[in-house]
């Protein structure tokens with residue numbers, strides 16, 4: 001199906017986009033269009049106006065500060081994936097992006113559009129929940145800086161008003177704890193076919209001391225019911241050098257915590273895969289943390 005008729009505006013600045021947003025009550029922001037345009041084609045979104053922000057240069061950047069990587073809202077998945085500073089300081093983010101769809105989608109899809117869309121099956125979600133970046137939202141009264149955990153209310157629902165734009169995401173650099181001797185991270189995605197949405201997505205970060213003992217771990221699971229962080233899985237591996245017993249306990253904890261949408265065979269499969277991919281994620285993160293010593 002074709003989208004319904006709409007007026008198109010190409011915003012030249014954040015100020016321009018905000019004033020168009022204030023003027024047109026039923027306007028939608030268009031960034032990469034990789035979620036919005038399919039919805040328009042299905043007539044699940046019927047905006048009267050589209051305000052295209054993808055050409056706003058002031059929203060297209062990746063900047064390094066002492067403890068963060070600041071990413072402008074219209075920066076594409078592809079640009080984040082190949083960014084040297086992202087690869088160096090938040091490698092699980094570029095790893096997660098490498099698993100999104102295909103190059104065509106990654107060339108168009110943007111950081112801001114993906115965070116605002118907040119698709120619970122999207123690959124960003126476990127990484128965002130684990131790293132809890134500050135999200136900057138700009139409106140007529142200026143900026144609001146909101147930790148992701150408060151910005152994300154639940155599936156497809158975030159803390160942004162009709163007259164606001166998401167303008168920046170501030171990813172914390174790894175390690176997440178000050179006294180770590182080594183840190184390793186990963187995002188593991190289980191699909192039937194390469195490029196599909198995740199059946200299960202697991203983000204993990206592991207910090208170790210000089211003796212290769214885990215001092216801090218974080219595990220977040222997506223696409224198996226509500227996005228969740230498993231404190232029990234993390235507790236199972238802290239204080240160990242990641243032996244089989246610790247991995248079994250972590251996998252069992254995630255299987256217990258998971259709440260798949262249906263408790264049928266598909267739900268049981270997702271639950272089992274959540275455990276299995278937690279094992280894989282923790283092993284990779286641990287191996288990388290030891291290599292980092």
Ligand SMILES: Cc1cc2nc3c(=O)[nH]c(=O)nc-3n(C[C@H](O)[C@H](O)[C@H](O)COP(=O)(O)OP(=O)(O)OC[C@H]3O[C@@H](n4cnc5c(N)ncnc54)[C@H](O)[C@@H]3O)c2cc1C
Pocket residue numbers: 028029030031032033034035036037038053073074099100101102105108109110111112113114116117119121122123124160164165166167195196197198
């Ligand atoms: C074929 C296909 C396969 C895909 N596979 C995957 C996958 O495997 N994994 C995955 O994670 N994702 C996948 N996606 C989704 C993709 O990652 C999208 O890029 C992303 O969900 C939306 O980003 P966008 O920039 O295209 O946003 P758009 O579609 O332009 O916008 C999405 C929503 O956010 C709003 N919005 C956009 N930017 C802003 C802003 N700065 N401030 C306020 N509101 C804003 C829009 O109004 C709209 O409501 C896939 C998409 C397609 C088309």
